Amino acid sequence: MLAVVFAGLAGAALLAVFAALAGPASTISDPADPAGAEHWLVAHAARFPSVRRLFGRVDRRVVGGVAVAVCLFAVFATAVFVGWIFSSIDSDRGFARWDQALADWGPNNADTATASVMRAVTQLGGTPVLLAVMVAIGAIDWLRRRDTTSVWFLVTVGVGVSLVNNGLKLLIMRDRPPVEHLVGAAGSAFPSGHSAAAAACWLAIALIAGRSLPRRIRPWLAVVAVGIACLVAASRTMLGVHWLTDVVAGLAVGWTWFFLVAVIFGGRLQRFGEPAERVAAAPVDSTDHMNGASHGV
Secondary structure (H helix, E strand, O other): OHHHHHHHHHHHHHHHHHHHHHOOOOOOOOOOOOHHHHHHHHHHHOOOHHHHHHHHOOOHHHHHHHHHHHHHHHHHHHHHHHHHHHHHHHHOOHHHHHHHHHHHHHHHHOOHHHHHHHHHHHHHHOHHHHHHHHHHHHHHHHHHHOOOHHHHHHHHHHHHHHHHHHHHHHHHOOOOOOOOOOOOOOOOOOOOHHHHHHHHHHHHHHHHHHHHOOHHHHHHHHHHHHHHHHHHHHHHHHOOOOOHHHHHHHHHHHHHHHHHHHHHHHHHHHOOOHHHHHHHHOOOOHHHHHHHHHOOO
């Protein structure tokens, strides 16, 4: 537990450094692109004076504080979950019950074709593939918007998840399964680096790529990103280089890191609470008071 919390604090420090290097935002352009959601909320709230007054009291500090609280809860929940996974290994409970069976199954049953497919899938969580895709997505977004925000976002997700996960590896130093490894592997096993990187980076890629696509398509990009991460995690187990508990912990670390970076970048650039300021500043006409009275507000 202490190891996970320590790694989380180290990652937060790294995130602060990247945010400082990025400097103040010159535009309101942001990875999460919340404009559509804000507009319908402002439009509906403006119809009711009492709701408008309530929104007027909610400033950035309040909403920003809630976001920070959510981030801290996410870190704590992940620390508890990963700590529970690691503690369950010695007692052979939880996910650890299937560790040995799954570690044996892949090397004992995979033929040449299956092993080749698994090797191809596992590369989706490797540094060369992720780096190439993230550089391409970041470059395209920069050319479209002339804003480096997305580039910094992708860099923070990619570099940060690697440092956090490798920090955990160095602290825990778990041996890899004592079975035939169908692909090369180095370092300790827990958590899985490929799984963590795939979980964080593919969601970041989906978030940035979805900015230029219709809103109805964006959830499907997230589904694809989650699916790729799960396939990478499964491939690491089937290739004999990770226990099941390694990849489950890796996914948890990767998704939590992505969430933290997305919230922090979003909070910095979405200007938390600004829709409330716009609602409070909007003029109230007589029809609004009539509508408010007719709705009992």
